[in-house]
Amino acid sequence: MARVAIVGCKRIQDQLCIACAKCLKAMRTREGEFARYRDDDDLQLVALGDCGDCPGLIMPKLTLMKEINGMLDSDFDIIHLGTCVVKAKNTGKCPLDFDKIAALVKDNMGKEVVVGTHNY
Numbered sequence: 754m755a756r757v758a759i760v761g762c763k764r765i766q767d768q769l770c771i772a773c774a775k776c777l778k779a780m781r782t783r784e785g786e787f788a789r790y791r792d793d794d795d796l797q798l799v800a801l802g803d804c805g806d807c808p809g810l811i812m813p814k815l816t817l818m819k820e821i822n823g824m825l826d827s828d829f830d831i832i833h834l835g836t837c838v839v840k841a842k843n844t845g846k847c848p849l850d851f852d853k854i855a856a857l858v859k860d861n862m863g864k865e866v867v868v869g870t871h872n873y
């Protein structure tokens with residue numbers, strides 16, 4: 754059982770994909786970066802939020818996401834950076850350094866970061 758948190762781009766989340774339906778579908782159907790959970794029958798989405806905004810407030814935002822889950826007796830194992838974040842990085846001026854974020858998350862939270870979600 755994996756517990757997933759999805760983090761989207763504050764500037765385009767819920768606009769690139771209204772109501773985040775694309776990530777939710779890809780997670781349900783185990784497509785895109787969710788294919789890695791093909792054999793997981795108990796995949797859980799425990800958080801779906803934005804990155805905290807530019808120029809890079811993602812670590813405080815992730816800390817808050819972890820804290821609120823803790824208050825609810827929940828937690829996440831893996832953080833997926835949404836396809837919207839990847840698009841913001843590749844086609845916009847997103848300042849996030851994915852490798853650095855993954856290392857910080859590993860060191861500070863002991864959790865994994867996956868870059869990407871759906872590929873619709």
Ligand code: SF4
Pocket residue numbers: 759760761762765766767768769770772773774775776777835836837838870871
């Ligand atoms: S990529 Fe995912 S998190 Fe980003 S806007 Fe689309 S559905 Fe939402």
Ligand code: SF4
Pocket residue numbers: 761762763764765804805806807808809810837838841842845846847848849
């Ligand atoms: S461009 Fe990057 S840092 Fe800015 S809101 Fe989007 S994902 Fe977050």
